[in-house]
Each structure stands twice: as structure tokens, then as C-alpha cells.
Ligand SMILES: Nc1ncnc2c1ncn2[C@@H]1O[C@H](COP(=O)(O)OP(=O)(O)OP(=O)(O)O)[C@@H](O)[C@H]1O
């Protein structure tokens with residue numbers, strides 16, 4: 001447009017339409033216009049407005065020279081009627097009335113200049129026409145540029161906004177209505193925060209203040225806007241300060257980009273990812289559960305057959321031991337009676353026959369008399385011990401597994417130790433494992449005793465295994481197992497701690513201790529089920545806790561905590 005504007009300014013030719021009913025005036029005008037040495041003016045002339053409008057529709061003129069009193073139109077109305085037809089050709093009024101008010105009204109109605117007949121020189125007329133053309137061209141350029149701007153602003157799919165320094169909307173383009181459903185007219189003047197999702201308001205306020213206080217020049221963030229229908233739209237906001245011509249802050253301006261679809265897609269992706277993750281977790285849990293069930297089955301089988309064997313053996317031994325035990329006392333009495341009788345014989349018949357004397361000597365009667373009671377006493381002790389072992393075996397096997405009962409945990413611990421006795425005592429290649437018991441005053445505990453004995457067995461066997469590896473590495477090592485029990489009356493629990501002074505457990509192994517089938521022992525030695533079974537017996541069956549504390553080089557302690565009453 002700028003180039004067109006220049007072109008007219010420099011051109012030496014103007015094509016004008018004179019609308020004037022007075023032919024003398026027209027002649028005068030033609031004369032004035034022809035006087036210009038620089039510009040050639042082509043004058044077209046009509047007498048009536050109606051004719052002018054017809055002509056203007058057909059031909060293009062650079063300017064109109066208009067008389068306001070025509071046969072078919074008078075005064076300001078004449079300008080208005082030309083404008084009504086959408087004619088944008090610049091108008092210079094040339095009239096007989098020297099009237100300031102009319103001049104002003106003419107300009108307001110759309111004329112470019114107002115000249116009074118008789119006061120017009122050639123130069124003035126030419127200049128007025130030229131300036132009218134120039135102004136019209138620049139107005140046209142401005143109009144086109146505004147139109148372009150408006151079309152961009154109106155058609156862009158982002159919201160373009162402006163606020164004042166308080167945050168009230170002062171401009172919004174039609175995209176605002178398209179996205180939020182709120183009309184621009186109603187929204188202008190309202191505070192922008194009124195349209196933000198309540199949860200996001202504090203953050204928006206902080207961002208707005210940061211801008212207004214000039215802590216930042218611009219900002220970009222995502223937030224949720226409310227819609228007229230009660231919904232939400234996610235917007236990406238880009239905002240920066242605006243300034244007045246003298247540099248003061250006048251408010252903010254920026255864009256709101258609707259990213260709801262993007263957000264929803266992201267959310268859907270996130271949710272499907274989460275679902276997949278959850279599925280994977282569930283699969284893992286199911287797998288672990290399967291392993292646990294499998295391990296339980298194996299261990300149960302193991303323990304049931306061990307329990308049955310132990311119970312069977314105990315039962316078989318019990319009867320013969322009963323005979324021995326019950327006969328020891330009468331046997332002892334008979335023996336003492338017989339010894340007394342022999343003594344009496346010796347007193348009454350101090351000189352027996354040579355044959356008797358020989359036998360007395362051969363059997364070393366004095367020694368037999370002395371040793372026989374000792375022998376019987378040790379037989380009684382042996383029988384006692386066998387009976388104790390049988391009792392322990394029965395206690396350990398507890399074939400009453402399904403039954404919950406009150407039990408003395410110390411008995412369970414002792415019978416387990418007894419069964420493990422052969423592993424604890426001194427062996428050709430190592431010293432005995434010392435067992436230090438520090439038993440508290442435990443009340444009877446409601447439990448499945450057979451199962452708890454399994455747990456003691458597993459933990460004690462592991463401790464023995466660990467100590468044995470230590471002994472192999474360190475000859476002077478003195479292996480120890482410490483068993484501590486105590487009651488906590490406030491918590492209504494009992495605790496059993498079984499500690500060894502073995503090698504300890506490194507953290508990477510410790511985190512797998514209770515996993516089914518986890519073992520560090522050579523193939524064929526460990527199944528890796530002991531602790532996982534113990535865990536499920538203590539935690540699931542008895543609502544207790546099983547914890548492992550271990551320090552490398554110092555040893556390992558397993559602490560079992562059980563409620564006294566099983567709920
Ligand atoms: N007191 C301990 N000291 C050092 N390591 C231990 C101790 N107790 C358990 N562990 C470690 O924990 C692992 C798992 O023990 P768990 O009793 O579950 O299985 P296992 O003894 O290997 O085999 P299983 O008991 O089934 O015959 C053992 O292989 C061992 O590495």
C-alpha cells in the first residue's frame with residue numbers, strides 16, 4: 001500500500017469528478033485546476049448526485065469535488081448518501097457557505113476537506129485535492145492492515161488476551177468463546193482468575209504477580225480453565241507485560257492454547273502404562289504366591305513325613321522302654337536282696353567249699369557287690385534319658401498340627417535342641433557348639449506347637465550350618481548359639497531370639513532370605529525353603545513377626561515375635 005501511496009503523491013495526473021449544478025462554477029474550477037504547472041487534472045462533471053453515483057459505480061476517480069446544494073440533494077445528507085453506496089473515493093466539499101459548524105460536520109461525515117467558493121486559489125484547490133487523495137490512501141492502507149490483523153486475531157485458534165494491571169480482561173478474541181463458551185462481551189472487565197479452575201488459582205495468581213512486579217518479563221505454563229458448560233479445558237498460557245508509551249506497565253498480553261486433547265492423550269497413555277505396570281505386578285505377585293504355595297506343599301510334606309517318622313519311632317521305643325523302666329526298681333530290689341543274702345551267707349558260713357571259693361574269686365564277688373548297685377543306677381538313668389528323648393520326640397512331632405493349643409515354647413525349643421543334639425556336640429573335626437539359654441518367664445502361648453517347632457528347627461539348623469562354615473575357615477573359633485526369650489506384657493507378646501556368632505549375612509543376600517527357593521548352599525544341601533516356610537508360619541499362621549538382624553563378621557539373630565493369644 002505504501003508504494004501505491006507514493007505513486008499517487010508523485011503522479012502528475014489526477015482524475016476528478018466535480019458534482020456541481022452551476023456550470024459557471026464548473027468552468028471556474030476547471031480554470032483553477034488547469035493553472036497548476038505540475039499537475040494535470042482531468043475534470044469530469046455531473047450536475048446531480050444520482051448521476052454522480054451512477055458514474056462512480058462505473059469509473060474510478062482519484063477524488064470528488066462536491067457542492068453541498070444540488071438539485072437532488074442538500075447539505076450533509078449529500079455526503080452521507082455517497083458513503084451509503086460504499087464509495088470510498090475521497091470527497092472535498094466546495095460550497096458557497098462559509099460555515100465552521102458545517103465544515104466540521106462535513107469532516108465528521110467523511111469528507112476530507114471543506115473549501116469555501118470564492119476563497120479558493122488554484123494552489124489551495126490542488127493541494128486540498130492532493131492531500132485528500134493522500135489521506136484516503138493512507139486510511140485505506142490502515143484499513144487493510146487493520147482488516148488483516150483483525151482477520152488473524154479472529155480466525156486464530158488460540159485465545160489472544162489482554163488484561164489490565166489488576167488482571168481484568170480488557171481484550172479477548174473470538175477463540176475465547178469457541179474454547180470456553182463464555183461470550184467475550186460478558187467476560188471483558190471480569191478478573192481472569194474467575195475463569196481458572198479453583199485448584200489452579202493460587203498458582204496463577206503467583207505467576208501474574210511475578211509478571212506485574214517485574215520479577216520476570218514473560219512466562220509460560222499450563223493450567224485449567226473453566227468452561228461455560230461446567231467443564232474444564234487445559235490451556236498452555238504464554239503471557240508477558242504490556243507498557244504504555246511512557247514506559248509504565250499497562251497490563252499483560254498473551255495467548256491461551258487449548259491443549260486438552262494432548263493432555264487427555266497423555267493421561268490415557270499414562271493410565272494404560274499404569275495398567276500394564278499393575279498387570280505386571282499382579283503377575284509377579286501371582287508367581288510369588290505360586291512359589292510360596294509350592295514351597296509350603298513341599299515343606300509340609302517334608303515335615304509331615306518327618307513328624308510321622310519321629311512319632312512312629314517314639315511310639316515303638318516307648319513300650320520297651322516302659323518295660324525296662326518299670327522293671328528296673330524290682331530288679332534293683334531283687335539284686336540288693338540277693339547281695340544281702342550272699343553277705344549273710346558269708347557271715348554264717350565263713351569257710352565255704354573250695355569250689356565256691358574258686359567261683360567267688362573268679363567272678364570277683366566283692367567288686368560285683370560294689371558295682372552292681374552302681375550299674376543298676378546307671379541303667380535307671382539311661383532308661384530315664386530314653387524316656388525323656390521319647391517325650392521330646394513326641395513333643396516335636398506334634399501330629400496334632402491342625403489344632404491350636406496353649407503351649408510352653410521352652411519345651412518346644414528344648415525338644416528341638418535335643419533332636420539337633422547330634423549336630424551340636426563335639427565332632428572329630430570341630431569343637432561342640434555351645435548353646436547359651438537365657439529363658440525369661442514365658443506364659444503359655446496360644447499356637448500351633450508342631451509348626452513353631454518347625455520354625456525353631458529351621459532357624460537353629462541354619463545357625464549350625466553357618467557356624468560350621470566358620471569353623472572350617474577359623475580353627476580357633478568357638479561357635480555359639482544364644483537363645484533368649486522374653487515376654488512383653490504391654491504388647492501381650494512373647495519374643496524368641498536365636499542368635500549365632502557366625503559369618504553374618506551380606507545385604508544383597510539378606511533381602512532374599514525369605515524368598516522361596518533362595519539358598520546359598522550347595523546343590524543337594526539346601527532347598528531354600530526353611531526361612532520362607534518359617535515366615536509364613538510366623539506371620540500368616542500366628543500373626544507374628546519374623547525379623548533378621550545381621551552384622552557381617554559378628555553373626556546373625558532371628559527374632560520371632562508372637563501374640564500370646566491368637567485372635
Ligand atoms: N544364621 C544364618 N547365617 C548366615 N546365613 C544364613 C543364616 N540363616 C539363613 N542364612 C542364609 O539364608 C539362606 C536361606 O535360608 P533357608 O533356611 O531359607 O534355606 P536353606 O537353609 O538354604 O535351605 P533349607 O533350609 O530349605 O534346607 C541360606 O541359604 C543362607 O545363605
Ligand SMILES: [Mg+2]
Nearest residue numbers: 458462530531
Ligand atoms: Mg535352612
